[in-house]
Amino acid sequence: MALVSVEHLTRIFDVSKPWLNRMIERRKKAFLTAVSDVSFEIEEKTVYSLVGESGSGKSTIGKMLVGLLPPSDGSVKIRDINLARETDAAKVDAVRADIQMIFQDPFASLNPRWRVRDIIVEPVAARGGETKGLAEKLLEQVGLSARDAGKFPHEFSGGQRQRICIARALASEPRLIVCDEPTSALDVSVQAQVLNLMSDLKDDLGLTYLFISHDLTVVQHISDRVGVLYLGRLVEEATPEELFDNPKHPYTQMLLAAAPKLGEFGREVPPPVGEIPDPINPPSGCAYHPRCPLANGRCKAERPQMRALRGAKVACHLAT
Amino acid sequence: MTDSPLPVKDPSRLSLWWQSDFMYAFKRSPVAISSFCVAALLVLAAVCAPLIATHDPFDPATLNLMNGFSAPMTPNAFTGETFWLGTDDQGRDVFSTILYGLRISLFVGAAAVLFAMVLGITLGLLAGYVGGWTETIIMRVADVQLTFPAILVAMLIFGIAKGITPVEYRDQMAIWVLIIAIGLSDWVQFARVVRGATLVEKNKEYVQAARLIGRTSPAIMLKHILPNVLSPVLVIATISLALAIIAEATLSFLGVGAPPTQPSLGTLIRIGQGFLFSGEWWILLFPAVTLLTLALSVNLLGDWLRDALNPRLR
Amino acid sequence: MSEPILSIRNLTVEIPTRQGILRPVNGVSYDIGRGEILGVVGESGAGKSMAGNAVIGLLSPPARIAEGEIHVNGARIDQLKGDAMRRLRGKEIGMVFQDPLTSLNPLLRIGDQLTETILAHLPLSRSQAEERAVQALDEVGIPGAAERVNSYPHEFSGGMRQRVVIALALCAEPSLIIADEPTTALDVSVQAQIIALLKQLCRNRGTAVMLITHDMGVIAEAADRVAVMYAGKLVELGPVREVLTTPRHPYTDGLMGSTPLASRGKDRLHQIPGAMPRLDSLPQGCAFHPRCPYAQAQCKADPAPKLNEGEGAACWFPLPHATKVA
Incomplete structure (x- = not known):
């Protein structure tokens, strides 16, 4: 059984102006569909990556997974327990202790007024657990010194802060860690340190990661399985080898072609056309059709469903 | 690896504070140091009033009517006693009345600001963190309150309180009513600033991290957000202190503040101005200068704090 | 050269x-x-x-x-x-910053910002400058440049805004x-467009x-x-x-x-161990030596050699000849 199973997950935000403005300007309520009917599963002890550009809904999915945002529709089940619906407090608490998160901004994710020790043990202390010596042990585990426990966050560099965030995430001995752009x-040199540390910890502690990123090379390096998001929809899902060697969805192909490549000096490729559409008024049918070189009438009218295709899954009418 | 790492002594918050950029800036600002010294001296004088004052000016047993209207530094015509700053009509030493008046003024000012601060921070945190209707109601009340001048609000509250308290308690109650009146007219700016800062902080990732592990909202507000919104509060509190002292003096001057049995600097100025035209200028001048010095030093300190704590100016 | x-x-x-x-x-x-x-x-x-x-x-x-x-x-x-x-700025040197939103004045139309810059640096009449502004927008690949000059910065997407900033940097022909x-x-996809444009x-x-x-x-x-x-x-x-x-x-x-x-x-x-030193605590000798796998005694003592006119590496023991120190 998969550790995490996400089914038909949808999240809609109300982005309307205040009531009075709507009345005066005669506007309707506006809704932004950040995530639309996304389903995937994460197997225990693997790394699942969600990759996409801004507005693809990848962070929103992460927040729903850890319970920071309730889904508008669909469900997130972790060990078969639906956090948003479950009424048994003991079960909810057990699942919560199993999930942790690492955030993007190492400067905003640590409370500047707390000592590192208190920051790290908070997940345990909040549940009334034993915290003596825990921070020191975890600091050494993430490659910092036990002496650092008494310092304040501002005394550390970005990479060291991210290590502190990892230590905090490990404190409650979770099974799943959602990493929202942890290295962006x-x-580069510090990113390599943090990525190496994350894969070591995963092997040592048997962790499962949901890795959210916009950086294709990082995703390729760390993942066991990759989901590509476009405008809140999952468009392709495959192993990194399959995805990067043999992308099937036109969007994935465009993304891979656009990413800068180290080895190709002075590369001349026609740059991608168009931009990400306004998510408040997404295109009909397949969201990618206005930019897609292959699009036909069916793409405009009918939203493609995920289908299996040569070892991958792709949401495209035309991919072969 | 050892099981329990050697206990390392953390540097204390006090020593960190002493070495901070903030203290560095303080030590290099003559305005900050001098205004801090003047304010500290006045506070010290007020606290130690019974030790410094020549007599308790409000204990009738220590008064000698013959000493009335002594000019400063001039021996009294009848008793031959000399008073630094002269005496008033009752023979009270003006220096002593100022010390005691300073006590009342500072106490009322500080207590009023504290009250406004607690109220403003609480409501500001709630409005910022909870949002929705709670926020709408709190902030609309604040808006309405802001349309009245503070002094008017204070007089209104003062008037109501006077109407409902029995006559024999009025003098005792006066100080407390004064504190509440000034405090209530002053909470809005605390609430606004705290709400604004809370809106910024609550979206930071450390707050999300705390929510994630199931921390309750009160715990997040008090332990995570509150320490991070206190810097601007400190600035406002200092500037408010100067304003509260002046507000108290104004109310007392208008006769709706501290009673003559517990005169504050404002009351002293009111009493003093009655003697101005008969030539006894010192009864008015010295309390007024004291009030000015106090308000100015606290205000300068507040201005400097605002600059020092503003990250954009550094 | x-x-x-x-x-x-x-x-x-x-x-x-x-x-x-x-x-x-x-x-x-x-x-x-x-x-x-x-x-x-x-x-x-x-x-x-x-x-x-x-x-x-x-x-x-x-x-x-x-x-x-x-x-x-x-x-x-x-x-x-x-x-x-x-x-000199604008005339000889144009500048493109990281955040396109903060380098444009949100209260002025794109066209006015361009025209102002052009007038400040080139000897043109206002109508010529306006023409030049449209031309500049066209050049950076903004579709419908003639109409878009009347738009405000917030009406553009991030990538389009960066194009406008580039147009602004270019309009006086620095x-x-x-x-x-x-x-x-x-x-990523917009980045590819901007790089191609540059x-x-x-x-x-x-x-x-x-x-x-x-x-x-x-x-x-x-x-x-x-x-x-x-x-x-x-x-x-x-x-x-x-x-x-x-x-x-x-x-x-x-x-x-x-x-x-x-x-x-x-x-x-x-991975390179450690992190870039802070400027207030630079190590003796070559600033990179504490993180360098090839560092020798000389690297700890003497500041790294200056680059010669032109090219090369500022290093006492440049690769590929340096040997790793255990």
Whole structure:
């Protein structure tokens, strides 16, 4: 059984202006569909990556997974327990202790007024657990010194702060860690340190990651399975090898072609056309059809469903 | 790896504070140091009033009517006693009345600001963190309150309180009513600033991390957000203190504040101005100068704090 | 090479602080020729943006140019003050920043902002300037430029806004453009569009471009030559292909190894231990030695050798001949 199973997950935000403005300007209520009918499963002890550009809904999915946002429709089940619906407090608490999150901004994710020790043990202390020596042990586990426990966050560099965030995430001995762009605020050399640390911890502690990123090379490096999101919809899902060697969805192909490549000096490729459409008024049918070189009448009218195709899953009428 | 790492002594918050950029800036600002010293001196004088004052000016047993209207630094015509700052009509030493008046003024000002601060921070945190209707109601009340001048609000509350308290308690109650009146007219700016800062902080990832592990809203507000919104509060509190002291003096000057049995600087100025035209200028001048010095030093300190704590100016 | 458009010699920027004098840019020299894109790469705190700001005279006090010379088209500009510098900005040097939203005035129409800039720098009439504005927008690939001049910045998407900023930088036909992380805030697909645009403009007009970025991939695709900075110093300079495929400075080598690559598969990434030192606690000798696998006693004692005129690595034991120290 998969550790996480996401079914038909949808999240709609009300982005209307206040009532009075709507009355005066004669506007209707506006809704933004950040995530639309997304389903996937994460197997225990694997890394599942969600990759997409801004507005693809990848962070929203992460927040729904950890319970920071309730889904508008569909469900997230972790060990077969639906956090949003479950009424048994003991079960909810047990699942919550199993999930942790690492955030993007290492400067905003640590309370500047707390000592590192208190920050790290908070997930345990909040549940009344034993915390003596825990912070020191975890700090050494993530490659910092036990002496750092008494310092304040501002004394650390970005990479070190991200290590502290990882230590905090590990404190409650979780099984699943949702990593929302954990390295995109870091420099390349520091990013390598953090990625290596994350894969070591995964192997040592048997962790499962949901890895959210816009960086294709990082995703390719770390994942066991990758889901590509476009405008809140999952368009392709495959192993990284299959996805990067043999992308099937036109959007994935475009994304891979556009990503800068280290080895190709002075590469001249026709840049991608168009931009991500307004998510408040998404295109009909397949959301990618206005930018897609292959699109036909069916793409405009009918939204493609996920289908299996040569070792991958793809939501495209035309991919072969 | 050892099981329990050696206990390392953390640097205390006090020593960190002493070495901070904030203290560094303070030590290099003559305005901040001098205004802090003047304010501290006045506070010290007020606290130690019974030790410094020549007599308790409100204990009738220590008064000698013959000493009335002594000019400053001039021996009294009848008793030959000399008073630094002269005496008033009752023979009270003006220096002593100022010390005691300063006590009342500072106490009322500080207590009023504290009251406004607690109320404003609580409502501001609630409005910012909870949002929705709670926020709408709190902030609309604040808006309405802002349309009245603070002094008017204070007088209104003062008037109501006077109407409902029995005559024999009025003098005792006066100080407390004064505190509540000034405090209530002043909470809005605390609430607004705290709400604004809370809106910023609550979307930061450390707050999300705390929500994630199931921390309750009160715990998040008090332990996570509150310490991070206090810097602007400190600035406003200092500037409010100067304003509250002046508000108290104004109310007392208008006769709706501290009673003559517990005169504040404002009451002293009111009493003093009655003697201005008969030539006894010192009864008015010295309390007025004291009030000015106090308000100015606290205000300068507040201005400096605002600059020092503003990250954009550094 | 003919006369370079931009020539920086021994540029040093100082910031006096309570801990002493910091040097975010320390003795940096490089040239950018006509139609050339120089990639300036480095991690945060390397001083790459500070060098760009120094060239355009936008150092925020107390930072100041302490030493060195900056020449644009042969004229020395590092001593220019106030008005003269302002005239130069826009006319000779255009600037593209990371965040397109903050470099446009939200209250003015795009067309007015362009026209103002053009009028300030070129001897044209207002109607000619307006025409030129439309032309500039057209050139950066904004569809329907003639109508879009009447739009406000918030009516554009992020990528379009960055195009407008580029148009603004280009409209007075400067000979040098400084692009400071121009694609960092943008999505991959939009980034590809902006880079293609920069390259095309550079080629068509012969504009020299200083492309400041932390992204090795962007450098590889766009730059002709690359300057690698570390802790305020230039550590390696050379043609992009040479520097990226056979780096000579161990830092460049480490940087390349840290970048995840398809060809490397899922092996552990090579990592440079530690982090860039803070400017107030730079190590003795070569600033990179505590993180360098090849460091010898000399590296700890003596500051790294200066780069010769032109190219090479500022290192006592440059690769590939250095031996790893256990």
